[in-house]
Ligand code: KG4
């Protein structure tokens with residue numbers, strides 16, 4: 001079992017260590033400092049967050065330079081780089097926060113979903129710190145982390161719809177309380193960010209493709225090439241692989257077509273589906289708040305279209321700052337704070353999981 005509620009299952013020695021550790025603090029006990037660690041994909045990230053809401057430090061070291069020439073993330077290279085970076089990144093987060101490990105109340109670490117080799121580095125590192133320094137460890141779902149990025153800025157009231165759009169996931173959740181997530185739809189094939197990265201690659205650009213397509217699209221005509229929009233029937237699931245294949249076929253038949261127009265046409269199709277579906281789900285469920293998160297929510301076209309359509313529909317929209325859209329550990333520390341308030345602690349047999357669903361399925 002990975003989560004243990006309360007202190008009942010903490011062994012005696014750990015309990016003694018934690019007791020002395022907690023009593024040794026000179027800080028006000030109302031402040032809870034969480035060290036967040038995320039190594040779910042290709043970013044090595046560590047952050048210190050106070051009371052789940054205030055970022056004290058936030059360090060992200062990305063590996064774009066390593067993976068860009070391959071057109072995507074090479075898992076083995078990613079995990080090796082995490083091994084190299086995890087110590088300096090965590091040290092930098094603590095130094096920037098002017099904190100030592102004795103000031104940290106708990107370590108929140110992403111244990112899934114993600115690349116298994118990458119996750120393993122963060123989880124092992126967090127467990128080692130926890131063991132040596134007697135600091136409780138909290139196991140956090142990366143997707144919950146993305147949703148919790150709102151706690152660090154302006155938090156929506158409940159209930160709200162969370163659209164998580166990243167390189168590995170495209171899912172829509174009904175959030176009725178902190179920690180209460182119901183997945184209403186998810187992608188059946190490619191994630192939106194994955195489609196961006198693959199389309200960029202076939203247009204001859206390097207990884208990560210999302211920001212490049214975003215820039216190209218702003219210079220192209222979204223009406224010049226009409227790509228298919230996939231609205232699956234009788235469910236709120238997404239599908240982006242057909243769109244990606246349509247772009248591939250178009251590029252093969254029209255090798256000299258404007259890349260700006262192709263990017264604009266592709267982006268318009270992605271945005272129509274993401275925005276259209278989110279508004280439809282919100283209206284069907286009688287929810288008037290939508291919160292975007294994940295790397296693709298940094299997309300300028302998506303943010304603008306969401307603003308327009310949400311305002312037309314009388315829906316309140318929450319968009320994270322661009323630096324909190326992509327992977328970071330502040331969001332993991334924030335999620336960890338709520339787990340800690342619930343009295344959760346993970347045990348030392350915590351293992352990473354490449355597939356880790358969030359909340360209950362389909363409603
Ligand atoms: O959330 P994230 O950092 O990592 C995952 O959890 O997957 O998301 C990374 C994804 C990549 O696919 C990247 O191309 C995409 O987010 N992305 C964007 C933009 N910025 C990052 N996609 C579209 N437009 C952007 N501006």
Ligand code: ZN
Pocket residue numbers: 142146166167294295326327
């Ligand atoms: Zn992510």
